[in-house]
Structures are given as C-alpha cells and as structure tokens.
Amino acid sequence: MARRPPPLSPSAVLPFLLLQILLPACLLVARGEPNRGAPRLTPIDLDLYHSSARLMEEIKALAHRHPDKLTMNNFRSGNRGYRAELAVVTYCRNVREINDKSKFRILLSFGQHGRELITSEVALRILSILTEEQFLPNVDSVSLNSFLDKLIIKVVPMENVNGRRLVEAGDLCERRNGRGVDLNRNWSVDWGKKEKDYDPYEENPGTGPFSEPESQIMRKLATSFNPHIWVNVHSGMEALFMPYDHKNTTPLGLPSTRMTLLLKELNVLHCQNRCMIGSGGGSVGYLAHGTATDYMYDIARVPMAFTFEIYGDGAASPKDCFKMFNPTDISTYNRVLSDWSAAFFTIFKHGPRYLDEIHLKDSRPSSWESMDEYLEGYLMDRSSRYGKKMEVLDFGMQEIRTYFRLFLLSFVLLMFMFCSRISKSKLSRPVVPSVPV
Numbered sequence: 031m032a033r034r035p036p037p038l039s040p041s042a043v044l045p046f047l048l049l050q051i052l053l054p055a056c057l058l059v060a061r062g063e064p065n066r067g068a069p070r071l072t073p074i075d076l077d078l079y080h081s082s083a084r085l086m087e088e089i090k091a092l093a094h095r096h097p098d099k100l101t102m103n104n105f106r107s108g109n110r111g112y113r114a115e116l117a118v119v120t121y122c123r124n125v126r127e128i129n130d131k132s133k134f135r136i137l138l139s140f141g142q143h144g145r146e147l148i149t150s151e152v153a154l155r156i157l158s159i160l161t162e163e164q165f166l167p168n169v170d171s172v173s174l175n176s177f178l179d180k181l182i183i184k185v186v187p188m189e190n191v192n193g194r195r196l197v198e199a200g201d202l203c204e205r206r207n208g209r210g211v212d213l214n215r216n217w218s219v220d221w222g223k224k225e226k227d228y229d230p231y232e233e234n235p236g237t238g239p240f241s242e243p244e245s246q247i248m249r250k251l252a253t254s255f256n257p258h259i260w261v262n263v264h265s266g267m268e269a270l271f272m273p274y275d276h277k278n279t280t281p282l283g284l285p286s287t288r289m290t291l292l293l294k295e296l297n298v299l300h301c302q303n304r305c306m307i308g309s310g311g312g313s314v315g316y317l318a319h320g321t322a323t324d325y326m327y328d329i330a331r332v333p334m335a336f337t338f339e340i341y342g343d344g345a346a347s348p349k350d351c352f353k354m355f356n357p358t359d360i361s362t363y364n365r366v367l368s369d370w371s372a373a374f375f376t377i378f379k380h381g382p383r384y385l386d387e388i389h390l391k392d393s394r395p396s397s398w399e400s401m402d403e404y405l406e407g408y409l410m411d412r413s414s415r416y417g418k419k420m421e422v423l424d425f426g427m428q429e430i431r432t433y434f435r436l437f438l439l440s441f442v443l444l445m446f447m448f449c450s451r452i453s454k455s456k457l458s459r460p461v462v463p464s465v466p467v
C-alpha cells in the first residue's frame with residue numbers, strides 16, 4: 031500500500047492557490063487569448079478541407095503517379111531549437127528538361143500564414159490540373175500543353191507547416207510560424223520597422239532578417255531557381271498586389287506597367303473585377319515591412335512579383351478566423367478553387383508574353399546555384415553581415431513573452447519555497463531549553 035502524503039498546512043496551500051490563479055490568467059494575457067464568453071467560432075470543416083498531413087500525402091501520391099512531370103523535394107533547416115521542413119514540387123512537362131535554363135520559371139508559394147487553409151487547397155488543385163487528373167472547364171489539353179511545354183513551375187504547397195499544425199490544434203487565428211514569427215515580415219527589405227498599430231500577435235518580424243528556417247529555405251529556393259514570376263498566395267480579402275508593401279507606391283517604368291496589365295487581365299477574367307489592384311502598401315490600408323514579395327522584386331530581382339489575396343469574408347467576426355479567411359460552404363469553396371486555379375493557368379499562358387518585352391533577365395547570372403552551395407554562401411554571408419549584433423540587439427515580443435513566463439514561474443516557485451520554509455519551521459521548531467545542555 032502506497033504511503034499517503036501528509037495533509038498540507040494552510041500556509042503551504044497558499045502557493046498552490048497562487049499558482050492556480052495567477053499562472054493561467056497571466057498566460058492568457060501573454061498569449062492574447064480571447065476572454066471566456068466569446069461567440070462560438072467556426073471550426074475547420076474537414077469534409078471540405080484536407081488536414082495538413084492528408085494534403086501533403088495527396089501531393090506526394092500525385093508526384094509518385096506522375097514522375098514524368100512532377101518531382102518533390104523536402105528541405106529542412108533549423109536554429110535555436112526550432113526546426114522546419116518544406117516540400118517543394120517541381121513541374122516540368124518533360125522531367126528530363128528540368129534543368130533547361132531557357133525555360134520560363136514560375137515560383138508559387140501557398141500557406142505562408144497558418145490560418146489561410148484555402149490557399150493550400152488551391153495548390154493541390156493546380157498540381158492536379160498540371161498532371162491532368164483534373165481539368166479546367168473549356169480548356170483543351172492540346173492548347174494547355176503547348177504553353178506548359180515552355181515552363182518550369184515550382185510550387186510550395188504549404189510554406190508554414192508548423193503554424194498550420196497550431197491552427198489544426200485549435201488556435202484558429204494563428205498566422206505565424208511554430209515559434210510566433212510572421213513569415214511575411216521576416217525578409218530583409220525594410221525589415222523590423224513597426225507601424226503605430228503594430229500588433230506582435232499578427233506581425234512579429236523575428237529577431238532579424240531571415241531568422242526563421244522557413245524564410246531561409248524560401249530565400250535559398252528563390253535564389254537557386256531564379257524565377258521570372260513569383261506569387262505569394264494569401265487569403266483574408268480579394269486582391270491582386272504588386273510591389274511595394276513597405277511604401278504606398280509601385281515601382282517605376284515598364285516592369286510596373288507590365289505587372290499592372292497582367293493583374294488587370296486576371297481581375298477581368300477570374301475575379302469579375304472585384305479584386306483590388308495596386309501596390310500592397312498603397313491598397314491594403316497599412317504598410318507591411320519585411321515582406322517576401324518586396325524582397326523578390328527588389329533583391330532577388332524577380333521581374334514580376336505578386337501577392338494574391340484569394341478570399342475573404344469581411345462580414346465575419348474578427349475572432350472567427352476560420353470563417354474570415356476560408357470559405358465555409360461547398361459552393362464558395364468550389365468557386366474559389368475554380369476561379370483561382372484558372373487564374374494561375376492564365377499566368378502560365380500569358381506570363382511569358384508579358385515578359386518578352388522586359389529584358390531584365392539579361393543582366394542576371396546565367397548559372398543556377400545548387401541549394402547546398404547557396405546554403406553555404408548564405409551562412410557565411412549572414413555571419414558577416416548581421417553577426418551576433420543583430421541577434422542581441424533586437425529582442426522581439428517572443429523573447430519578452432518567454433522572459434515574462436520565466437519570471438512568473440520563478441516568482442511562484444520562490445513563493446512556494448518561502449511558504450514551505452515557514453510552515454516547516456512552525457511545525458518542527460525545537461523547544462529551546464533555557465539552560466544549555
């Protein structure tokens with residue numbers, strides 16, 4: 031028979047009471063969780079949506095069934111105890127031509143924000159159409175293949191896998207990665223600048239440019255692939271954005287004109303003219319610093335760089351994130367998938383034509399770097415450019431929150447030890463004889 035613990039004295043119970051009352055309350059404040067009594071939130075509808083695991087399994091199976099067209103690679107990176115893995119699917123109609131540098135290159139990323147599940151569903155639909163397991167209405171495969179022959183398309187179906195898992199575990203408003211950093215604020219163009227309405231729960235930029243493994247992998251991918259077109263696919267509204275996000279202007283000259291013309295064509299054909307068009311910073315109502323699209327345009331020199339916002343429910347409660355960022359009925363879900371997969375095929379068809387008149391690519395390096403070569407270069411570059419300085423100078427909200435929790439725990443533990451001491455000394459205080467023995 032196990033020995034029962036002795037009953038606790040009232041003074042020893044106090045720290046436990048403190049622990050039970052203070053800790054959950056403080057953690058709630060620190061995590062920014064909603065109060066009790068909030069309206070019921072729309073859950074993820076798993077009849078409509080794939081779980082992250084099932085979606086990636088389907089894409090893997092697709093690549094397995096079509097090795098002549100699709101190749102799938104996984105890239106891993108990590109630092110300070112945090113690891114991330116990204117799957118990249120490469121489409122080339124004839125896989126033997128996958129390194130043909132004369133082809134037109136398109137890089138698409140989906141699911142950079144965890145709560146925007148619909149975007150990864152669009153990625154799966156595009157890959158299904160590319161492998162001819164699904165079809166676009168009114169498009170025959172002969173004309174489709176004639177322009178797909180000229181392309182290499184890389185698709186990142188789920189950029190933020192760790193953040194997406196948090197969403198699936200019930201944190202439906204989470205948009206950041208698995209350690210609380212917004213992957214669309216972690217790039218180096220105008221990194222770290224905070225607007226007056228800065229909200230760390232939404233926009234924590236990390237401890238420095240490219241502090242996050244996901245952004246590091248994406249940067250390596252962009253540099254090694256050297257795309258002509260980049261599209262970062264999001265949800266929350268209906269919009270077709272071009273640079274810049276960090277200021278309310280668009281770039282000057284012909285590249286800007288061409289991007290605008292392509293977006294206008296997409297708006298007419300696939301968004302029934304509902305989509306907002308223009309620079310992200312000038313159209314969305316706030317400036318965003320350290321975004322992927324600004325980096326792709328300004329630093330990686332991708333001639334056509336876009337951010338698409340493919341769906342938003344403006345009438346949903348701001349706390350009802352699944353509803354706000356994702357269609358919740360089957361007809362809207364199907365409509366979004368059809369409209370936006372068709373929009374991407376318009377890009378595949380007309381993108382090269384728009385770029386014919388832009389010769390920006392001429393001045394770029396002609397050879398591709400391998401991911402490994404780039405990684406080595408990146409790490410050397412990072413230590414010399416940012417070094418330790420950047421790491422220690424910028425304590426983001428994530429760190430502050432961690433220290434706050436540590437402080438709180440230490441306080442409760444100290445209280446516990448202090449109270450235990452008092453109770454112990456009361457219970458076992460020896461009777462001191464008046465006469466030494």
Ligand SMILES: [Zn+2]
Nearest residue numbers: 143146264265
């Ligand atoms: Zn987003």
